[in-house]
Amino acid sequence: MGFKCGIVGLPNVGKSTLFNALTETQAAQAANYPFCTIEPNIGQVAVPDPRLDQIAKIAGSAKIIETQLAFVDIAGLVKGASQGEGLGNQFLGNIREVDAVVHVLRCFEDGDIQHVSNKIDPLSDAEVVETELLLSDLESLEKRVPAFQKKATSGDKEAKIAANVLGQALELLREGKPARLTEPSDEEEQRIFDQSQLLTAKPVLYVCNVDEGDAAEGNAMSATVFEKAKAEGAEAVIV
Numbered sequence: 001m002g003f004k005c006g007i008v009g010l011p012n013v014g015k016s017t018l019f020n021a022l023t024e025t026q027a028a029q030a031a032n033y034p035f036c037t038i039e040p041n042i043g044q045v046a047v048p049d050p051r052l053d054q055i056a057k058i059a060g061s062a063k064i065i066e067t068q069l070a071f072v073d074i075a076g077l078v079k080g081a082s083q084g085e086g087l088g089n090q091f092l093g094n095i096r097e098v099d100a101v102v103h104v105l106r107c108f109e110d111g112d113i114q115h116v117s118n119k120i121d122p123l124s125d126a127e128v129v130e131t132e133l134l135l136s137d138l139e140s141l142e143k144r145v146p147a148f149q150k151k152a153t154s155g156d157k158e159a160k161i162a163a164n165v166l167g168q169a170l171e172l173l174r175e176g177k178p179a180r181l182t183e184p185s186d187e188e189e190q191r192i193f194d195q196s197q198l199l200t201a202k203p204v205l206y207v208c209n210v211d212e213g214d215a216a217e218g219n220a221m222s223a224t225v226f227e228k229a230k231a232e233g234a235e236a237v238i239v
C-alpha cells in the first residue's frame with residue numbers, strides 16, 4: 001500500500017514550488033496568483049534504502065524496486081473552506097484521501113508576491129487552515145457521535161467502542177484541539193479511530209518557506225513555527 005502526503009496551505013505560499021522540487025519535475029504550475037492549482041498534482045518519489053542493495057546481492061535480484069512515496073499538490077485553502085468558500089469542498093476531500101499533511105507556511109517578505117491576507121504571518125496562516133479542518137471534523141462528529149451513543153444503549157458493541165473513542169475526539173475538537181491528540185485505549189478503539197478519516201487526526205509536518213539567505217538557519221518567523229510544532233508534538237523543517 002502506498003503512502004500519500006498532501007501538500008497544503010493558503011494560496012500562493014509555495015506549495016507547487018515545493019512539489020516540483022520534491023518530484024524533480026515541473027508538473028505543477030507555480031504562478032503569482034491564488035488558485036493556480038485546481039486539480040491536485042500527484043508525483044511519485046523513490047525512497048532510497050541502502051539495505052535493499054544488500055538484500056539484492058544476497059537474493060541475486062535482477063532489479064531493485066524502491067518504495068514509492070506519493071506527494072499530492074492540493075489547491076490552496078481560504079477562510080470559510082469548511083462552508084464551501086473558494087475550493088473548500090474539493091480541498092477538504094483531497095486531504096481526506098492522504099495519509100499525512102505537509103503544511104507549507106510562508107516565512108519571507110516579498111512585495112512582488114501577493115498574499116491572500118495582505119500580511120505575512122505564518123502562525124495566522126496556519127490557524128486559518130487548521131480551523132477549517134477542525135470545523136469540518138467537528139461538524140462530522142457532532143452528527144456521528146450521538147448516533148453511536150444511541151446504538152450503544154441497545155447493546156451494540158462496535159457502536160459503544162466508536163462512541164468512546166470518537167467522543168474523546170469530539171471533546172478535543174470542541175476545545176479547539178486536533179483529533180490526533182486522541183488516545184485510544186486499545187487496538188479496537190485505534191482501528192475505529194483510524195477508520196474515521198478525521199482531517200485533524202493526520203500527522204503534520206510544517207514546512208517553512210524562507211528566503212534563500214535564511215535557508216540554512218531560518219529566521220524569526222520560522223522560529224515561531226518551530227515553537228508551534230514542538231508544542232503540538234509535530235515536526236517542522238525549513239526550505
